[in-house]
Amino acid sequence: MSPKLSRRMFLAESGMLVVSVGALSASNPFAAVANAQTPGQYPDPDFRELDSWIVIHQDNTATFHVGKTDCGQGTGTAFRQMMSDELDIAYDKTTCIMGSTDNTVDQGGSGGSDAIQTDGWPMRRVAAEARRVLLEMAAAQFAVPVSALAVRDAVITVKADSSKRVTYGELIGGKRFHVALTGRNVDATTGVASVKAVQDLRFVGQPLPRYDIPAKVDGSQKWAVDVKLPGMVHARNVKPPQAGATLVSIDESSVRSLPGFVKVVSKGNYVAVVCEREEQAVAAARRLKVDWQKPATAPFPASDDLFTFMRAATPTSAQAPVVQGNLDAALAGAVKVVEAEYDVPFQGHTAFAPAHALADPSNGQMTIYSNDMKSYGMRNGVAEFLGMPREQVRVVWTEGPQGYGRTAADDAGFEAAYLAKEIGRPVRVQWMRNEETGWDTKGPAFAFKLRGGLDAKGNLVALDYSARAADYNHVGYNEADTVLIAQLMGVRKARPAAGSAGTPTELYEIPNRRLTSDVVSLPLAFETPLRTGNLRDPNGPQIAFASESFIDELAAAANADPVEFRLRLLTAGTTEDSGFKRARSIAVIKAAAEAYGWSPRTSPKPRDTGTILTGRGMAYAIRSQTVVAEIAEVEVNRQTGHVWVKRLVCAHDCGLVINPLGTRRSIEGGMLHSLSRALHEEVTFDTEKTTGVDWITHPSLRHADVPARIDVVLVNGDPKPDRPDLPHYGAGETICKPLIAAVANAIYDATGVRLRRVPFRDARVLAALKAARV
Amino acid sequence: MSVTLKVNGGTHTVDVDASTPLLYVLRNDIGAVGPHFGCGLGQCGACTVIINGAAVRSCVTPCSAVKGEITTLEGLAKNGALHPVQKAWIEEQVPQCGFCQNGQILNAKVLLDRHPNPTDAEIREGMNSTLCRCMTYFRVQTAIKRAAVLLRAAGPESEKGGAA
Numbered sequence: 027m028s029p030k031l032s033r034r035m036f037l038a039e040s041g042m043l044v045v046s047v048g049a050l051s052a053s054n055p056f057a058a059v060a061n062a063q064t065p066g067q068y069p070d071p072d073f074r075e076l077d078s079w080i081v082i083h084q085d086n087t088a089t090f091h092v093g094k095t096d097c098g099q100g101t102g103t104a105f106r107q108m109m110s111d112e113l114d115i116a117y118d119k120t121t122c123i124m125g126s127t128d129n130t131v132d133q134g135g136s137g138g139s140d141a142i143q144t145d146g147w148p149m150r151r152v153a154a155e156a157r158r159v160l161l162e163m164a165a166a167q168f169a170v171p172v173s174a175l176a177v178r179d180a181v182i183t184v185k186a187d188s189s190k191r192v193t194y195g196e197l198i199g200g201k202r203f204h205v206a207l208t209g210r211n212v213d214a215t216t217g218v219a220s221v222k223a224v225q226d227l228r229f230v231g232q233p234l235p236r237y238d239i240p241a242k243v244d245g246s247q248k249w250a251v252d253v254k255l256p257g258m259v260h261a262r263n264v265k266p267p268q269a270g271a272t273l274v275s276i277d278e279s280s281v282r283s284l285p286g287f288v289k290v291v292s293k294g295n296y297v298a299v300v301c302e303r304e305e306q307a308v309a310a311a312r313r314l315k316v317d318w319q320k321p322a323t324a325p326f327p328a329s330d331d332l333f334t335f336m337r338a339a340t341p342t343s344a345q346a347p348v349v350q351g352n353l354d355a356a357l358a359g360a361v362k363v364v365e366a367e368y369d370v371p372f373q374g375h376t377a378f379a380p381a382h383a384l385a386d387p388s389n390g391q392m393t394i395y396s397n398d399m400k401s402y403g404m405r406n407g408v409a410e411f412l413g414m415p416r417e418q419v420r421v422v423w424t425e426g427p428q429g430y431g432r433t434a435a436d437d438a439g440f441e442a443a444y445l446a447k448e449i450g451r452p453v454r455v456q457w458m459r460n461e462e463t464g465w466d467t468k469g470p471a472f473a474f475k476l477r478g479g480l481d482a483k484g485n486l487v488a489l490d491y492s493a494r495a496a497d498y499n500h501v502g503y504n505e506a507d508t509v510l511i512a513q514l515m516g517v518r519k520a521r522p523a524a525g526s527a528g529t530p531t532e533l534y535e536i537p538n539r540r541l542t543s544d545v546v547s548l549p550l551a552f553e554t555p556l557r558t559g560n561l562r563d564p565n566g567p568q569i570a571f572a573s574e575s576f577i578d579e580l581a582a583a584a585n586a587d588p589v590e591f592r593l594r595l596l597t598a599g600t601t602e603d604s605g606f607k608r609a610r611s612i613a614v615i616k617a618a619a620e621a622y623g624w625s626p627r628t629s630p631k632p633r634d635t636g637t638i639l640t641g642r643g644m645a646y647a648i649r650s651q652t653v654v655a656e657i658a659e660v661e662v663n664r665q666t667g668h669v670w671v672k673r674l675v676c677a678h679d680c681g682l683v684i685n686p687l688g689t690r691r692s693i694e695g696g697m698l699h700s701l702s703r704a705l706h707e708e709v710t711f712d713t714e715k716t717t718g719v720d721w722i723t724h725p726s727l728r729h730a731d732v733p734a735r736i737d738v739v740l741v742n743g744d745p746k747p748d749r750p751d752l753p754h755y756g757a758g759e760t761i762c763k764p765l766i767a768a769v770a771n772a773i774y775d776a777t778g779v780r781l782r783r784v785p786f787r788d789a790r791v792l793a794a795l796k797a798a799r800v
Numbered sequence: 801m802s803v804t805l806k807v808n809g810g811t812h813t814v815d816v817d818a819s820t821p822l823l824y825v826l827r828n829d830i831g832a833v834g835p836h837f838g839c840g841l842g843q844c845g846a847c848t849v850i851i852n853g854a855a856v857r858s859c860v861t862p863c864s865a866v867k868g869e870i871t872t873l874e875g876l877a878k879n880g881a882l883h884p885v886q887k888a889w890i891e892e893q894v895p896q897c898g899f900c901q902n903g904q905i906l907n908a909k910v911l912l913d914r915h916p917n918p919t920d921a922e923i924r925e926g927m928n929s930t931l932c933r934c935m936t937y938f939r940v941q942t943a944i945k946r947a948a949v950l951l952r953a954a955g956p957e958s959e960k961g962g963a964a
Contacts, residue, residue: 098897098934235893242898243889243905244882245834245873252833285817304828305820308840378900378933379838379846427899428934459839687893691939695896698935721843721931729927732937734920 067417068391073131073212076159076205079152080113084199086180087119092149093133093212094141095125095399097429098695099758100236100688101141107229107684108146112153112221115180115194117229122237125423127405133212136399136429137503139563139756142684143650146754148215152207155217159205163197223750224682233687238425250397250424251456253384258452259288260304261445262311264297265461266514268714270321270550273297277315284310291448295553296514298441300449304456324713325550332496333369333783336473341544342498343524351538356488360479364583367475368572369783370766372468372496372709375561376724379427380462381434384454385442391418392443397426398435400503407436407504408443411512419443430699432503432559434466437510444511460719465510467559468709470497470525474572479538484584486595488538493569497525498547501559513553522551525558528565530573531648531763533608534595555716556709563649563759567700567766571784574645574767578629579780587626588644588771589619605651605753606745610679613743615646617677618655621739629771630778633800637664640672643771645764651755652680653743656697656764660772664800667792671701671769674733679741680757689757690738696761697736702727704766708785803863807832808875818864822856823847825863826872834873834902838931845903845930855910873902876909884954885909888947896934903930908944917948 071078071091081089090109096102102122110117123130133145157177164182165172168190176185182197184190193199209215224230241247266273273295281287281299286306291298299314301307327335357363384395392414398404401421409416421439429435438455445453457465472495479488499522501508507519527543548556581591596612618624622642631641639662646655659673676693683689706725710718718724744752766784773791774780779798783790804813805822807830814829821840826832826849835858838846842860849858852868876883882890885908895901904927911918911926918926923941932940 098895235890239893239895239898240890242895242901243886244877245875245902247898249833249836249899251836252827254828303816303824305817305824376933378844378897378931379836425897428897456837459841459843691893691896694938695935698937699933702935720839720841726931726933727935727937728929728931729937729941730924732924732941736938 068128068420069417071129071131073215074207074209076152076156076203076207076217078131079149080156080203082194082198084195086193086195086199087121088113088115088180088194090120090122090149091130092122092124092145093131093135093402094145095135095401095423096238097136097399099692100238100685102238103234103236104142104684104688105146105149106237107232107234109149109153111227111229112150113157114177117234119180125401126421127402128420131212132402135401135403135423137431139649139758139760141756142754143756144213146684148209148213150221151216151219154219154221155205155207156203158217158219159203160194160197164192167192224752225750230682230684232685234685236688247425250384250395250426251379251382253395253424255384255386255452258384258454259300259302259449260307261298261300261441261453261455262307263441263455263457263461264299264311264314264316265465266295266318266553268318268320269325269554269556271295271318272321274317274319280315281310281313284313289449290314291445294515296511298445298455300445300453308458320714321550323549325554326548326556326711326713328712329371329708329710332371332471333473336471336494336496336546339546341494342547344542344544345526348529348539348541353488353490353538353540356538357477357479357490360488361482362480362583364478364480364579365476366576366579366780366782367473368575370472370568370571371784372471372556373561373703373707374463374468374709374724375430375433375466376463376726377427377429377433377435377466380457380459381438381466382426382454382456383435383439383442384452385446386452387446387450392446394421394439394443395424396421396435396439397424397429398439398504399429403504404436404439407506407509408440410506411440411509412443412447430562431564432467432501434462434510436504439504440509441511463724464716464719465555467501467557467561469561469564469568470495470500470558472527472568472572476572476576478576478580480580480584484586486534486536486580489536491529491541491573493527493529493543493572495525495527495543495545495565496548497527497545497558499523499551499557500525501557510557518552526565528569530569532573532646533599533603533611533648534577534592535598536595556711562699563762566647566649566759566763567703570645570647570763571766571770574647574764575770575780575782578643578771578774582629585628588629589615589624590626592646606743607648607651607653609745610653610741610743611646611648614653614655614677614679614741617739617741618644618657618675621677621737622657622675624657629775631775633778638662639664639776641772641774641776643768643773643775645767645771647760647763649756649760649763651753652678652757652760654678654760654764656768658765658768658772660769660776662773662776662791664795667788667790667795669705669769669773669786669791670731671733673735675737675739676761677739677741678757678761679743680755681744682752682754683740684754686740689740692758693738693761694736696758697765698727698732700762700765701731701769704769704784704786705731706785706787801864805830805863805866806869808870808872816863819862822849822858822861822863822866826858826870832872832874836899836902838900843929843931844900845907846900848903848906848930850906850910853910853913855907873905876905883909884950885912885947888943888950892939892943892946894936894939894943896936900930900932904932904936904940908940908947912944912948912951916951918944
């Protein structure tokens with residue numbers, strides 16, 4: 027056994043120990059993992075070795091090691107279903123280890139809704155390869171050809187003589203495969219074996235319950251926030267009180283006599299206080315006297331003036347326009363031209379638990395316990411940031427609050443590592459609520475302008491789309507030169523990321539089109555709480571809000587039913603597209619309409635006479651290969667402006683569904699997250715700082731907002747729905763795209779008032795209703 | 801100062817500042833890590849514990865002010881059997897990331913103690929200040945109704961559930 031594997035297996039086993047330790051045990055459940063930081067390097071598990079992926083145990087069970095993290099969508103359960111099927115082992119005889127950099131291959135952690143669509147394939151192929159190798163071993167043992175063998179539930183039998191049987195555990199339990207795989211990168215990893223036909227999969231397609239849920243319900247789950255290490259201390263940040271403020275001086279005497287005080291650490295504009303106990307660090311960070319110099323010019327306009335500023339700004343970059351036909355001529359010849367502008371503010375991740383991490387600097391190495399969804403990237407970034415060899419750094423991925431992209435969990439990991447190196451003791455960093463809500467990365471604000479031309483028959487013959495995003499210096503994941511601590515220390519990326527605005531993904535057939543998009547910068551591009559980063563289908567919800575609201579405006583102008591209008595634009599297409607997305611678009615729109623009970627008519631409907639106005643709206647979108655149509659039914663209170671989304675319908679086609687229960691749950695959560703963005707969420711700021719800093723000043727969806735009914739229809743709109751190679755696409759982020767538009771369209775249907783500015787808070791809706799004399 | 805707390809049937813004496821939030825003492829000194837830090841402001845419910853039958857936000861409760869027996873999520877199961885609310889939560893597959901579920905479960909438990917057969921309006925109002933950013937609200941509400949059925953089926957003994 028090589029030192030590399032023995033280390034990996036030891037860690038794998040100690041990782042499993044964590045699960046079995048009682049929650050109230052006086053012993054430290056993480057001691058085993060923590061003590062594993064002995065001198066020596068942390069290897070990179072080699073994706074070209076079968077042993078990096080699958081371990082068969084003597085008791086005929088299997089452990090799958092995958093380079094992914096799960097932010098709550100149940101992907102671990104889905105991976106086990108896929109790999110159990112290909113390996114031919116019962117699902118409940120398997121376990122899955124995810125996300126830690128030294129005992130799983132680097133599959134990038136989470137991101138891009140690609141866990142099933144991309145990373146599921148190498149998992150299936152390596153499990154199929156393990157099955158092939160085991161069958162060959164059995165064939166040699168029984169001196170028969172492989173074709174004479176049958177395998178089920180990890181037991182291989184000779185077909186002609188069922189007394190001849192051997193288990194996977196007997197063949198290789200506790201030993202290594204020593205089988206090389208091939209592939210130019212981890213996504214392409216493969217052995218010799220082929221994957222099974224869809225029809226031969228037993229666990230895939232079943233609504234199996236998630237294996238991680240019981241521990242999250244009985245309190246035994248160990249989260250990243252629960253890791254305790256001997257000698258650990260607690261840190262709290264002291265952030266600049268105004269965006270762009272410069273540190274002048276720190277009066278350490280203001281906290282030196284406080285109980286448990288360890289140290290004030292500062293460099294550039296980064297300031298943290300470290301104390302022995304958590305509550306001491308909280309108190310010291312509040313008490314520390316720091317002199318800051320306000321910036322000479324305002325870092326940004328107030329949020330009320332944001333869109334005026336953006337529309338007047340000079341772009342920092344522009345994406346190449348997409349041009350089709352002759353837009354100007356088509357608009358000039360149109361019978362009716364419709365124009366509209368739409369605004370979407372900055373919206374945050376505002377994770378339920380503020381960012382946190384614990385870093386252990388012992389033995390000249392660095393272990394970071396983090397829930398960051400890209401643990402592998404954090405390892406590389408922290409090594410670069412601290413100037414340490416990456417072999418000396420590892421990230422132990424441990425569960426945490428939801429991650430929908432580039433969250434502040436990245437920042438906290440770097441801060442903990444930096445402070446741990448400075449102090450020489452394990453340091454736990456925990457952001458406070460105001461930091462998380464105020465300083466987390468934001469989804470960019472958007473200002474749109476659209477024009478559309480209809481011919482005499484009400485056909486859409488011209489579309490002019492232009493999008494502008496406040497997205498300059500968009501921060502990447504775990505980058506040593508863009509994480510917040512680096513920026514505050516004065517690090518400046520040589521070429522800040524240009525950012526992007528983006529264009530719609532729908533497959534409407536419009537003969538004359540021009541799609542343009544550009545990016546603008548706010549005055550302060552660095553060290554700003556309005557830094558942008560990927561947020562759950564980056565840009566998709568904003569773009570779909572504008573484009574799918576506008577399609578409804580055009581349908582109304584054409585006196586057409588909104589569903590019929592969309593189907594007309596889709597069926598007009600004749601070119602085929604990858605993955606039959608047009609056919610699948612038609613299928614999901616029809617499925618959503620059918621599930622809702624949609625009867626064709628134009629919007630708005632004749633206005634109700636009472637206080638409550640009701641209406642319905644639909645929108646559809648594509649991300650990658652997944653197609654989604656959503657319908658919202660709303661009640662609008664004419665006197666208060668309050669919007670209640672009473673019912674939601676989603677028709678969703680992600681190809682082969684691995685776990686329909688998990689998919690439905692993800693769809694429900696994704697729609698309600700977008701509903702929160704539609705109704706409540708906006709990052710507010712004055713000309714110095716963000717002013718939404720908690721759940722009162724930055725509201726989020728609550729129990730009282732929840733629809734009375736949610737219908738989810740899983741659609742297989744493939745032209746050959748039973749084909750044995752039906753692909754599995756990424757189910758997640760597409761869900762978030764169309765919902766804001768569906769709600770806006772429903773409000774229009776109910777009231778005849780078009781809301782073109784997100785979010786649809788009571789006061790904004792009421793003002794719009796009053797302006798329209800509703 | 802020395803503070804003595806009764807937690808999940810055990811007694812713990814800790815030497816901490818009297819103003820220390822109960823949450824930190826539970827998590828860092830006693831090892832009851834079911835309650836979570838979510839806001840430190842009493843706004844989200846992540847830190848909920850049950851004291852004298854009431855849902856209490858431990859992040860804004862000084863540890864020295866606590867007089868009654870504290871039940872945390874870990875203490876809800878009795879003799880190895882999950883509380884009906886927990887059973888309903890697993891049957892409905894409620895959690896997404898799961899980080900807020902301590903608050904959802906304990907607030908639901910207290911709600912059901914007071915309203916054994918809650919209406920939709922009572923559930924919405926009773927749970928409205930318990931937040932979830934994965935937006936599991938819909939199935940939390942479904943699970944509360946399921947738990948109400950399980951509690952009635954289990955009879956009055958089980959209804960008391962847990963130590964609270």
